[in-house]
Amino acid sequence: MTSSRDLLAIDRLSIAYFGLTGIVALVFGGLSGAGVAGAHAVIVFAITRLAAWRPRRGLGGVVRAAWPALLTPALYAELAVLNRFFTERYFDATVQRWDALIFGAQPSVELSALLPWVALSEVLHLGYFFYYAIIPIALLGVYRTRGFEALHRAALAVTAAFFVCYLIFIFFPVAGPRYEFARIGGDIGEGTLYRLVHGILESGSSKGTAFPSSHIAASLAAIIAAGREDPRWFRLLIVPQIALTAGTVYGRFHYGIDALVGIVVALAICTALRRPGTTSPSGNPQPTPGHQ
Template sequence: MKQFIIDLFKLEKKPVKGLMAYEWVVMAYLVLTLIVIFFMYTTINNPQAMIFGRLRIVALTAAMWVVYRLAPCRATRFLRVGVQLGLLAWWYPDTFEINRHLPNLDHLFAQWEQDLFGCQPALLFSKALPGPIFSELFDMGYAAYYPMIAATAVYYFGWYYKEFNRATFIILSSFFIYYVIFIFVPVTGPTFYYKAIGLQNVTAGIFPNVHDYFNHHQECLPSPGYTDGIFYHLVEDAKAAGERPTAAFPSSHVGVSTICMLLLWHDRNYKLLAILAPFYLLLCCATVYIQAHYLIDAIAGFITAVILFAILLRISRKMITE
């Protein structure tokens, strides 16, 4: 522990002069969405706030760069990563402010779901396993999403530091790639779409186009399951705090958590992998169980995660700190 603390604040001999790779990813996403905002300026609600929000992120990123340059060490590197990971909570609802003005595609995804599986798994899964034990387990898995990401980042920082920058680059890059997809593929997921069209239409296999409905409505169904559960309320509170009718396809919950598992597999940390595996499996199931995603969203999340991991791992092969 003593050596860890010493290493934490030991000044680097060759500090990075510019932005870290993951910060360049943030800036690239920021510029891309800024261009989209300017193109849609007259239709977006309160575009000035979105622009100023991006300017604040630039300022905060610059401030973290200054802090690191004044004291280039592991602690300030971790601070830079922590800030960008924390800002993901700001970027997520931002996708809705853009894609709410694009044609909604839920009717297509719900119909594809029906054609592929002959039913709506998001509607039937919770009915098949309605008990409090299953409900709480799945809600616990869903709530484990950000702790899993944090555990992966902290592990790389504390025990495999030479690839810490690489791991955080992969995690943050995957987030922003998913965010780009969310903007241009406006799918809200069952909890919003089922609420919009009514469960009677869902059970009848009728999936109408709701057009710009979600530009004016953000109501969703309450999560199914044991309503008195601790984790149930944790998930519901999280939905109430920041959930928006956006970001359903592909499931970034499945995608990013899969990437975290692959990062642990990459380092051969089978102990932590085994500890997180039950939470990972519960999380993947929970995305459909709580009706946050269609089953095809979850499947697409897994497939895209494997592809993204392979690509980003190759791109980042030189991001190893000696």
């Protein structure tokens, strides 16, 4: 017989996220919100049943340790609905003022204007595209070299980064430079990788999910957390991460402050999860280093 004590830390975090977003949908979303809340309640119940599933090896072990990170694309698609329940506004004007205050300009416009080089654009757009590989490489890599518990710790950091960003998207939706400013023109706009990345976003982006950059927050959290378990993964992935971070602003996917706050989210989460007393996969406190 199993109980809630058998849930992993990542399960408990997911229950908190689905519970909170379900309440927001129920309170602010009317009839359609009630449907979302009902779906979230079913998901919470399903998570509680995960306690009985305890694989530690193979594909089952990967899914068990990191299942919320695997579901984030579906959760991302839901945000365009959730952020309309709480407010009809987008707060781009506010974020643009922050950029002007911090940078003295709009980096999402100025960078490509100051550096209108096709080769640079293609490299940075490749970095942005590599986002889709950074998290899987970090998580699967650390599982391969350090095992189930290391994978769970890294996946917990990634999931926390996503959830923090997603909650901000719900209460403070920002459309982003792609919706506010003209597309990059000239030779840059004819680049192969430029067209590929922009085509992907036009077919699968959720409006209102610009601030902070969840791409940066989640991928950087993955690299830092995996690097703690095995430094080779940090060394392998940090250069693509830098290109991703620059590419989010250069390509007008995010404002400059989006990138900065994405970095802060990743660092804050990885710092919090490293503190003595941080939960282990079992959900029980880990001993303070040097104590058994």
